[in-house]
Amino acid sequence: MEGREMIVTALDSPPFVIMGRELPDGGAEGNTGTDYLFVEAMARTLNFTFRTIQPEDCNYGYPQPDGNVTGMIGLVARREANVALGGIAVNDKRDTVIDYVYPYMDAPLCVYSRSPKQKSQALAVLSPFTREVKVSNDRASGPWLKVLWDAVESFMDRGSVYSGTLTAVLAIPAYEKPIDSLDDLPKAVADGFTIGVVRDSTNEYVFKILTEKFVFLIDDIEFIIAAERLGGRRKFNYGHECFYPQGAAFPVPSGAPYREIFSKLTLRLVAGGFYKKWEADAIWNYTRGSEVEAAEESETNALTLTHLQGKTWVMRVNEKREGEPADVVKDVG
Known part of the structure; x- marks a missing residue:
């Protein structure tokens, strides 16, 4: 791969990929995020360069019934891109059209709902x-x-x-009893809540939690970032129970000759603690403002x-x- 230019497809999906933006003083920030740092480390080690493209439909992508493959997965499957970034989950449908390198993250599903409402204190003197x-x-x-x-x-x-x-x-x-675990879901359904999982837009489903009686099952990192975009984590209840860990890995074209070396480098970076450090830094930088607000509101x-x-x-x-x-x-x- 000496001197080769790789095509990387990515979407703005913090903390995995954070696209560069212009700053108020006229300067600019470059792309960053956990997945982006992975590719930069690989490029330095294997001495290749890369440039980033985005899919026209701005989706992660799936194989469709008509044989078409959408989004970033489609670009990789058609060999229009060498690798895709964005915390992409490993699943059987995508595996039919692309290969994955070694998974770098296990993201369990957790139970998320709106923050419990404060109970009326009109009769608190009798409590x-x-x-x-x-x-x-x-x-x-x-x-x-x-x-x-x-x-x-x-x-x-x-x-x-x-x-x-x-x-x-x-x-x-005093607050209402939160929806914290799988055991709480039957009662939530009886109380009129709908249970949802990710299909297309995470932001759309997270927004439903604020506007409807809705419980969302999603991986913790993706939810934290989506919640920040909708006003801060303090508006949501984070369930104490997580389940069904799902791997995330970089998709590459089927039979890609560099898949094995990418897997070895990924394993080294994960084992060396680099990924966890990048993840913690990215989440902290993205959410630190709301942490201060939450602390102030907890008084x-x-x-x-x-x-x-x-x-x-x-x-x-x-x-x-x-x-x-x-x-x-x-x-x-």
Whole structure:
């Protein structure tokens, strides 16, 4: 491959490929990203040059029923490009028209959904009480609202156990239960959520999470970047369970004579820790702004009048009950 020019097909797909752009000061940034750094390292080692092209349809590509092959995979299959970049998943359909070099990454699927919504705190003043306390009816002491009001009044004293518990409840907001694992999916479907996987545009499916009741199964790296494009990761819930690791590798034309040497170099770069370093740097550079925003939004909230609505409600209803005839009050339960 000494002195040869290679044709590389790539699409802007951070952190794998980050296309160059013009800077406000009139300068320019060159192409970068994990896959791009891979090819640069190979070019230095094998002493070849390369230039980058993009497919006209701007797709990754698949073999079609009519025999046509779209996107970057099509360019490689027709030998119009020597290699494709972009975190391209290894799968059986693509394998019928191209070959892969040694996989450099395993990307498991994870469960992603919208961030749990904050629960109403209008009755938060009552939250430290158990359900039994809330519904009890001590006839010896009067109607339950009166008992509850007396309890709130006494427990609000400084230094009481209730006071400390209430402060913690009100200062730290409560949220809906998140969709975190495969075990949570049946309940999510019963609650009206749709389960989706990637077909064409990752951004389209990630956007659905924000606008519909939608749960997305996708690899973690691809989702992180897509979420950044749609306003930041803080808007989404990242499931704790991942499954079905799927390899990513560089597609090359079937029978390409350089496939073996590319595989050996890929294995060396992965084993030497270069890929993980490039990946961490690329993700950090792309997402560091939202990390600061998320940290700022995670601070505890100040108490507002909303938090005290529960106490006011108990007081007003209790006053109304005290004005009713004794036989009516007695039967309230």
